[in-house]
Amino acid sequence: MSLSFDIALCFPDFALQVAAELPARGLTVLFGPSGSGKSSLLRVLAGLERGAEGRVSFGGEIWQDGRRFLPPHRRGVGYVFQDARLFPHLDVQGNLDYAVRRARGRGARPDPDVVGAALGLGPLMRRQVAQLSGGQRQRVAIARALLSCPRVLLMDEPLSALDAAARAEILPHIEALRDAAGVPILYVTHSAEELARLADRVMILRDGCVRREGPLAEVLSDPDAIPALGVREAGAVLPATLSAHTGDGLSVLSISGGELVLPRVEADPGARLRVRIHAHEVIVARRRPSALSALNILPATVTQVRLGEGPGAAVQLRLGEDLILARITRRSALALGLAPGVDCYAIVKSVAVAQGDVGGFSGE
Ligand SMILES: Nc1ncnc2c1ncn2[C@@H]1O[C@H](COP(=O)(O)OP(=O)(O)OP(=O)(O)O)[C@@H](O)[C@H]1O
DSSP states (O other): OOEEEEEEEEETTEEEEEEEEEOSSEEEEEEOOTTSSHHHHHHHHHTOOTTOEEEEEETTEEEEETTEEOOHHHHTEEEEOSSOOOOTTSBHHHHHHHHHHHHTTSSOOOOHHHHHHHTTOGGGTTOBGGGSOHHHHHHHHHHHHHHTOOSEEEEESTTTTSOHHHHHHHHHHHHHHHHHOOSEEEEEESOHHHHHHHOSEEEEEETTEEEEEEEHHHHHTOGGGHHHHOTTTOEEEEEEEEEEEOTTSEEEEEETTEEEEEEOOSSOTTOEEEEEEEGGGEEEESSOOOSOSOSEEEEEEEEEEEEOSSSEEEEEEEETTEEEEEEEEHHHHHHTTOOTTOEEEEEEOGGGSOGGGEEEOOOO
């Protein structure tokens, strides 16, 4: 069942006005600068902002409309915060059992063993909360939210308090959760890496309003989305299938526009993946270069060119059925005569795609 809302919330110095419909399953990333209203929107949906006006409904059930207001505990929302907020006097099993007890009578409950396995909690069940690392605590918090049988899962920067190693450890678990949870997930982050790895859909908020909303591939390949993502972070995400590993530490991925050779990707041949290609790592050539160190030289066609006000230009390229972005200088875009319809080559260094840029594919 989908979650739809059209809400307004006014604080003395800030106004939030957002309307959207989240599909029945899949993960929507709410992305935007600090103070754009991301947490406030989650709080409204959870029923934690009595001052919010407008309408919120889930499937056919009205959560909020005019004077009607369903309190938080009757909405069936799972909430994961930046800090895990576990019960410190219980072990991991005790924390999960609490969620299972709370969920009683709320319909189909996920199997605790399956959730525990998906989040890698098996060996941790008898540990006290104080004996867990930050990443482990967050995994327990996510499992607990799921076992409470939520109809919607709200995750507010669940990885922001963790270091890079803990984030890398937990991201594959959230990918698995996204594909298995079967409920709408709204996930707040400032991180373009989490956005690229996890989102099925993206909603970019700024100053309390939605600036852009749509499927991940569409938003990330849009030159207009670059300012919202930041020029160093912008880049498209391509679906890929791992074809083979080579003897010299590389992996070959098949994409709709050819093959990508990357540093070894830890997955089995046949695995469906998504690969993020940073716009500033793509070089554009009008002729196929030779004697070049870069391993990926892919035939492409220019679909859009946006000249910036400064020295930069954003070029959208079609590679097979997919779109990628190249961020080059305005001078190069003009010198090469790049314009929609022009055939060219997109050149991507293998090592420009890091481990964190390759994630599990979501069966959208
Ligand atoms: N209870 C409140 N009373 C008054 N103003 C508030 C209240 N809660 C939030 N605000 C204001 O609303 C705006 C949006 O805050 P919110 O926490 O939703 O932003 P955010 O996008 O989640 O930011 P961050 O990424 O820093 O967490 C901010 O200007 C904040 O100061």
